[in-house]
Amino acid sequence: MTDPAHVWHGRVQHHLDAAGRPALGSMADWEVFPFERDGLVPKPIGERVVPEPDRSRPAEQCGTCKALAREDLLLHTGQRLAVIRPGGTSLMFVANITSQQHERLDDLDDDADAELGRLVARTYRALKALPGVGNVQVSKWENGGGHLSVNVLARPLGVLELRGSNLPIWADMLPNIPQAEYDARAEVVRAALA
Numbered sequence: 001m002t003d004p005a006h007v008w009h010g011r012v013q014h015h016l017d018a019a020g021r022p023a024l025g026s027m028a029d030w031e032v033f034p035f036e037r038d039g040l041v042p043k044p045i046g047e048r049v050v051p052e053p054d055r056s057r058p059a060e061q062c063g064t065c066k067a068l069a070r071e072d073l074l075l076h077t078g079q080r081l082a083v084i085r086p087g088g089t090s091l092m093f094v095a096n097i098t099s100q101q102h103e104r105l106d107d108l109d110d111d112a113d114a115e116l117g118r119l120v121a122r123t124y125r126a127l128k129a130l131p132g133v134g135n136v137q138v139s140k141w142e143n144g145g146g147h148l149s150v151n152v153l154a155r156p157l158g159v160l161e162l163r164g165s166n167l168p169i170w171a172d173m174l175p176n177i178p179q180a181e182y183d184a185r186a187e188v189v190r191a192a193l194a
């Protein structure tokens with residue numbers, strides 16, 4: 001059978017320059033795109049790598065497992081899932097909905113799926129209710145680490161440049177908020193999730 005991803009990759013070649021780079025897309029003209037169009041250079045798309053390298057880490061090397069073991073980073077313990085936060089953030093608040101064990105979204109059963117939906121909604125609302133939060137974005141990118149993590153990111157109110165799906169790129173460029181401020185908000189979120 002023809003590999004559909006091989007077909008996809010072949011089709012894309014006609015849209016790349018000699019170095020394998022695509023042209024900038026319309027997103028570069030978005031009002032909320034973090035970079036100015038001039039000088040932006042897309043990375044080349046190289047050969048496919050199949051099978052893909054295993055990016056998973058054992059539980060002993062997993063940052064999510066380490067965070068789950070820290071009382072200050074653990075915000076809520078559910079049936080099979082939990083809510084944690086990273087040690088620092090440049091945003092108003094960041095939470096991660098994760099499994100208590102070192103497992104992936106692929107491993108959850110129907111009950112855990114339902115718990116995940118509830119926790120995403122409750123965590124979203126808890127962050128949205130924090131003073132100074134304009135909006136809250138939810139995403140799931142973790143595929144390699146081997147530990148389920150749904151990211152919930154709270155944007156500062158009125159900072160319109162940070163709106164939308166580029167919020168994590170902005171978060172990476174901006175300085176962390178003071179730890180005491182972040183810790184105080186964690187108490188509010190913990191209480192809201194209890």
Ligand SMILES: [Zn+2]
Binds near residue numbers: 063064103146
């Ligand atoms: Zn883990």
